[in-house]
Amino acid sequence: MSSIWEYANPRRFMATSAKLLPWAVGLAAICLIGGLVWGFFFTPNDFRQGATVKIIYIHVPTAIMAINAWFMMLVCSLIWLIRRHHVSALAAKAAAPVGMVFTLIALFTGAVWGQPMWGTWWEWDPRLTSFLILFLFYLGYMALWEAIENPDQAADLTSVLCLVGSVFALLSRYALVFWNQGLHQGTTVSTVGVGVEENEGVSSIFLYPMLTSLAGFVFLFVALVLFRTRTEIRARRLKALIAQEQMA
Amino acid sequence: MIGLLKRDLALAVRAGGGFGLSLAFFLIFTALVPFGIGPETGRLAEIAAGLLWLGALLACLLSLDRIFQLDWEDGSLDLLATSPLPLEALAALKALAHWITTGLPLVVAAPLLGLILNLPGPAYVPLLASLLAGTPALSAIGTFGAALTVGIKRGGLLLSLLVLPLYVPTLLFGAMAATRGAQGLDFTTPLLLTLGITLGAIALLPFAAAASLRINLR
Numbered sequence: 001m002s003s004i005w006e007y008a009n010p011r012r013f014m015a016t017s018a019k020l021l022p023w024a025v026g027l028a029a030i031c032l033i034g035g036l037v038w039g040f041f042f043t044p045n046d047f048r049q050g051a052t053v054k055i056i057y058i059h060v061p062t063a064i065m066a067i068n069a070w071f072m073m074l075v076c077s078l079i080w081l082i083r084r085h086h087v088s089a090l091a092a093k094a095a096a097p098v099g100m101v102f103t104l105i106a107l108f109t110g111a112v113w114g115q116p117m118w119g120t121w122w123e124w125d126p127r128l129t130s131f132l133i134l135f136l137f138y139l140g141y142m143a144l145w146e147a148i149e150n151p152d153q154a155a156d157l158t159s160v161l162c163l164v165g166s167v168f169a170l171l172s173r174y175a176l177v178f179w180n181q182g183l184h185q186g187t188t189v190s191t192v193g194v195g196v197e198e199n200e201g202v203s204s205i206f207l208y209p210m211l212t213s214l215a216g217f218v219f220l221f222v223a224l225v226l227f228r229t230r231t232e233i234r235a236r237r238l239k240a241l242i243a244q245e246q247m248a
Numbered sequence: 249m250i251g252l253l254k255r256d257l258a259l260a261v262r263a264g265g266g267f268g269l270s271l272a273f274f275l276i277f278t279a280l281v282p283f284g285i286g287p288e289t290g291r292l293a294e295i296a297a298g299l300l301w302l303g304a305l306l307a308c309l310l311s312l313d314r315i316f317q318l319d320w321e322d323g324s325l326d327l328l329a330t331s332p333l334p335l336e337a338l339a340a341l342k343a344l345a346h347w348i349t350t351g352l353p354l355v356v357a358a359p360l361l362g363l364i365l366n367l368p369g370p371a372y373v374p375l376l377a378s379l380l381a382g383t384p385a386l387s388a389i390g391t392f393g394a395a396l397t398v399g400i401k402r403g404g405l406l407l408s409l410l411v412l413p414l415y416v417p418t419l420l421f422g423a424m425a426a427t428r429g430a431q432g433l434d435f436t437t438p439l440l441l442t443l444g445i446t447l448g449a450i451a452l453l454p455f456a457a458a459a460s461l462r463i464n465l466r
Binding site for chain 1: 392396397399400403406409410412413414416417420421424438441445452453456459460463464466
């Protein structure tokens with residue numbers, strides 16, 4: 001029986017990911033283009049927010065993926081710390097810049113959306129501020145990876161940082177809620193159809209293209225992480241080869 | 249353990265630089281504030297409590313890279329690691345020594361500096377209480393950050409980048425307790441939450457710091 005841990009073997013991972021990568025890229029392209037075109041051109045404008053509502057097809061999926069990317073890094077860090085699978089540590093390293101960029105996109109589109117809606121680019125609101133802090137966590141994590149030369153040591157230390165950072169990210173999230181009641185609306189995607197009032201939750205006209213675009217961003221994340229992990233593995237093999245040559 | 253604590257304290261006081269430096273920084277920070285935002289007493293009084301918290305946090309941050317760096321450079325950290333004392337206890341002791349030499353003087357100095365910022369009278373007790381409750385968390389978090397970056401040359405800036413986001417919840421609740429107190433509102437909830445963060449940090453972070461030290465000393 002094959003177990004999931006066999007993918008911790010870099011060779012096995014490379015073989016499987018080579019097969020998976022085109023699928024992930026293709027699905028990402030199809031879902032992203034489909035969802036975004038559907039969203040931008042074939043949905044009506046919102047009766048209150050006008051055309052600006054269309055930014056949700058980018059803003060909401062990237063925000064969701066920004067948090068999930070950190071969660072994925074947390075899981076990978078735990079696997080590395082407990083079972084010491086190199087691919088896991090490299091996947092966490094590969095995911096960090098992707099998550100960072102998603103956070104940045106969510107912050108930026110949020111600012112662009114917030115300007116016409118709330119009349120301000122930035123507000124010290126719990127959601128916005130916790131995303132800024134998440135962005136700082138990504139920066140610190142990446143900086144620590146860059147600062148340490150020994151790869152195993154770097155993987156260990158960044159994993160510990162990721163663990164502690166997750167706890168503090170959660171803590172600041174709830175701390176911020178106490179601090180200031182927000183301007184940002186609550187989660188509306190999961191309340192579709194559950195809302196007692198009609199205008200609660202996202203209308204299904206907007207929801208389906210957004211879910212398509214979300215799937216697109218998920219596949220995009222998977223494709224980018226697979227691609228970057230493969231690059232990391234190759235870079236490490238190259239390093240080993242060069243070291244071997246110098247020894248000989 | 250007591251001996252180690254005494255050694256750290258003596259080193260901090262005698263070796264120069266470490267002990268008074270963050271206090272001096274705190275003083276200068278506070279003295280610069282009126283230049284930056286204007287000396288009107290009303291406006292100063294409004295933000296004094298939050299500013300003092302911010303100043304204390306930055307002063308604390310400045311002294312973090314001294315926690316392990318000197319011991320690392322002269323090799324005594326290796327000796328301490330091989331001693332029968334567990335590394336977790338070492339990390340906790342280092343955090344305690346850092347708090348005694350940095351956090352505690354800042355707490356003591358805060359009321360005096362509150363005076364020059366026109367901190368309103370009823371604000372002193374909540375400010376002192378929140379600083380007393382919060383600064384140990386700053387030391388514990390900082391010790392973890394210092395343990396992470398101990399092997400890195402010129403890790404000071406990296407240390408700030410790593411530690412500052414971790415400081416957010418402590419600063420938030422601590423400053424909230426102080427400002428609520430300054431406005432004459434009830435400040436027990438944020439104070440208790442600050443205390444909760446401190447207790448959690450003291451209980452858990454020495455383990456993370458010890459793990460990082462072990463990796464760095466390997």
